[in-house]
Amino acid sequence: MEDKTEREEGDVFAPAFDAHGLLPVIVTSAETGEVLMFAYMNEEALARSLETGEAHYWSRSRDTLWRKGETSGNAQRIVEMRTDCDQDVLWITVTMTGTGACCHTGRVSCFYRSVPFGKAAGQKLMPANATRRFDPEAVYGHESAAKGTLKSS
Amino acid sequence: MEDKTEREEGDVFAPAFDAHGLLPVIVTSAETGEVLMFAYMNEEALARSLETGEAHYWSRSRDTLWRKGETSGNAQRIVEMRTDCDQDVLWITVTMTGTGACCHTGRVSCFYRSVPFGKAAGQKLMPANATRRFDPEAVYGHESAAKGTLKSS
16 A cells, blocks of 8 residues: 555555564553553464454564463453554553463563653663563463563463 | 673663664553653763753654654653663553643543453554543644654654
8 A cells, every 4th residue: 555645544454564574563452541551463473363353473582473362371362453554553451361460570560660751761660560460470470481481471 | 781680780870772773662641640752862962861850752653752742742752761671662651741631633642542351352552541631733734644644753
């Protein structure tokens, strides 16, 4: 789809994957509105997500398709999916299953630390909704957790 | 910062810019929680955002630093900034100034179309909070709008 007006104003879904065949995906909670995580879909992950209503992603570190929750049991049911103006980013709103924790560290969200700015710029990170809902070692095992091979899975 | 545990569990802000020196930034509304836009900061854009409390980005299409709202008047005051587990993505919550429209198309959010999924997969995009708050041609001029050189500015 080359026409900018059609891409921005049209009703045809024509996702613009990047040079690596990926689309950034913002994931928020249908219950709280909090941003839970940020990940990428390739064409197949998007197709499976659209078909099943369950979030699938492409892992850049593991070079593989994954269904969120396949290891941890904390899957994502898609409530709404939106595309942005130029169709190169997706925003999905989800309901978590399992413990409700999205992050591989056991927290609800991957965004569990605030960055001080303005007068407080340069100060230390502050916890924000940082309570753990599960023990990462118990779920992923020490080795995987240490290697970081199961990020947000 | 090489230590994964320190990066994930520590209180030192150590943003992990990608190979292009960029950090993806998710922007949500402090009033409604809606995702407004998605953009990138380089080191300088992040430094200015932290110092001033006003969102600055790096434009990949124009290859330049920009302060959101410098053309449109629709700037962003940062209310909260969070980093994710491995510190390679930021989430900022903002209050919009001006008309309150974030998208260069004149909408509040860049995410003004829903993508049908599940049984409805493959159907047409549906408008979602798609009312325009300003006329892009009047704000950016026909040429700039047509060339797409002022995305979300």
